Amino acid sequence: MKAHDGMYIDGAWRPADGRDTIEVVNPADEQVIGQVPAGTALDVDSAVRAARAALPGWAATPPAERAARLAALRDVLVARKDEIAGTVTAELGSPLKFSQAVHAGAPIAVAGSYAELAATHSFEEKVGNSVVHHEPVGVVGAITPWNYPLHQIVAKVAPALAAGCTVVLKPAEDTPLTAQLFAEAVHEAGVPAGVFNLVTGLGPVAGQALAEHPGVDLVSFTGSTAVGRRIGAIAGAAVKKVALELGGKSANVILPSADLAKAVNVGVANVMSNSGQTCSAWTRMLVHRDQYDEAVGLAAEAAAKYGDRIGPVVNAKQRERVRGYIEKGVAEGARLVAGGPEAPREQGYFVSPTVFADVREDMTIAQEEIFGPVLSLLRYEDEDDALRIANGTVYGLAGAVWAGDEAEAVAFARRMDTGQVDINGGRFNPLAPFGGYKQSGVGRELGAHGLAEYLQTKSLQF
Numbered sequence: 001m002k003a004h005d006g007m008y009i010d011g012a013w014r015p016a017d018g019r020d021t022i023e024v025v026n027p028a029d030e031q032v033i034g035q036v037p038a039g040t041a042l043d044v045d046s047a048v049r050a051a052r053a054a055l056p057g058w059a060a061t062p063p064a065e066r067a068a069r070l071a072a073l074r075d076v077l078v079a080r081k082d083e084i085a086g087t088v089t090a091e092l093g094s095p096l097k098f099s100q101a102v103h104a105g106a107p108i109a110v111a112g113s114y115a116e117l118a119a120t121h122s123f124e125e126k127v128g129n130s131v132v133h134h135e136p137v138g139v140v141g142a143i144t145p146w147n148y149p150l151h152q153i154v155a156k157v158a159p160a161l162a163a164g165c166t167v168v169l170k171p172a173e174d175t176p177l178t179a180q181l182f183a184e185a186v187h188e189a190g191v192p193a194g195v196f197n198l199v200t201g202l203g204p205v206a207g208q209a210l211a212e213h214p215g216v217d218l219v220s221f222t223g224s225t226a227v228g229r230r231i232g233a234i235a236g237a238a239v240k241k242v243a244l245e246l247g248g249k250s251a252n253v254i255l256p257s258a259d260l261a262k263a264v265n266v267g268v269a270n271v272m273s274n275s276g277q278t279c280s281a282w283t284r285m286l287v288h289r290d291q292y293d294e295a296v297g298l299a300a301e302a303a304a305k306y307g308d309r310i311g312p313v314v315n316a317k318q319r320e321r322v323r324g325y326i327e328k329g330v331a332e333g334a335r336l337v338a339g340g341p342e343a344p345r346e347q348g349y350f351v352s353p354t355v356f357a358d359v360r361e362d363m364t365i366a367q368e369e370i371f372g373p374v375l376s377l378l379r380y381e382d383e384d385d386a387l388r389i390a391n392g393t394v395y396g397l398a399g400a401v402w403a404g405d406e407a408e409a410v411a412f413a414r415r416m417d418t419g420q421v422d423i424n425g426g427r428f429n430p431l432a433p434f435g436g437y438k439q440s441g442v443g444r445e446l447g448a449h450g451l452a453e454y455l456q457t458k459s460l461q462f
Helices: 041-060 063-079 081-092 096-120 149-163 176-188 203-212 225-237 260-276 289-304 316-331 383-390 406-413 447-452
Strands: 006-009 012-015 021-026 031-037 124-127 130-136 139-143 166-170 196-198 218-222 241-245 251-254 284-288 335-338 354-357 374-380 399-402 455-461
Touching: 006 041, 006 176, 021 081, 021 176, 031 176, 041 130, 041 139, 041 166, 041 196, 041 203, 063 081, 063 096, 063 149, 063 176, 081 096, 081 149, 081 176, 096 149, 096 260, 096 447, 139 149, 139 203, 149 166, 149 176, 149 218, 149 447, 166 176, 166 203, 176 196, 203 218, 203 225, 218 225, 225 241, 251 260, 251 383, 260 284, 260 289, 260 374, 260 399, 284 289, 284 383, 289 335, 289 354, 289 374, 316 335, 316 374, 374 383, 383 406, 399 406
Parallel strands: 139 166, 139 218, 166 196, 218 241, 251 284, 251 399, 284 374, 354 374
Antiparallel strands: 006 012, 006 196, 021 031, 124 130, 130 455, 335 354
């Protein structure tokens, strides 16, 4: 798609406040494919004012009508699915097949789920002698990341609109074209002016202005834990609600009774998906000592198959960050069994699919989020040891457990300090709540639990 040179505010594309722009680069070939405005605090203020003006009317709109607009939005996304996939591939570097299935397919499913929820959710309930109303929290400032550019937008905007909130979106500067395409879809779906607004720009400028704006009632952010802390501090000073989906270092626990080959192969695929740029990726594979050497061999063999199948990471800075972690893993004594820090191609921000063995739980690569195609294999002695290692990071976003008996896997999963656990390769569920324990965040996304983040309660006593 051709980039817009303005902001989408109050139902129209308007000139930006300043003249600064952000270049959009294709990470596969390092070529500039477009540019968008670098928004200022004045752009954010205009968008928030439009959202506040539209709030009373949208909040009073019957849920059935809000559902109809969301259904129309879903239909537009379906009609433009190929364009969405091509745009994500161009600015993120994702292989086209993956973009079609995941980057375009998942947001369509999520938008559809909120169209249904808006129509069926009960926004009031009787509790004793009280009637409890669930009302929109107000104006939402949504700040989204680049790794799943459309999914993360829809996972915030769709429930906010279903709840009756209005939104100002500040997307990641690496993938703004997908956000502009989404704004076009919102407009085509007939969402009223001011209900959804888009400001492109840099995080420290436009993002901070949005988080600090007194007209914003809730900040929904997905990104690093460091930035999440900063947003939490800003919001806390204003006693403003936040929803934070942050980092992860998820454990993939393979119990001795599991199908080892299947668990390892699916685990490697999980880490390599989206070039490892997934906050919920199972980047730590925990294997019993008696099966460890076999698992290492299987993982190395599986990773080798991904050399030409994964795309680049998003930019040069991210490539150097990931390669730095690989070098640190080697320096701290981990054993490379696949990949390494060397660039696999002369052009593009590519990183080799990498597997480390002999990883100790205190190593940097076992504790910090790398956000690249890097897997660490750790040994455990028994189930209690595996649980201690699995729970032994500051994160708690996701995880996996494999066992021959499903009940055995569930019993282990119940003891994990994490917000979501896949049992024996369980499939993604767009209706299940997603979010973390500990420093992986505050709040939940997706389904009814995601809708609840954008509602506040009022009780009337009789």
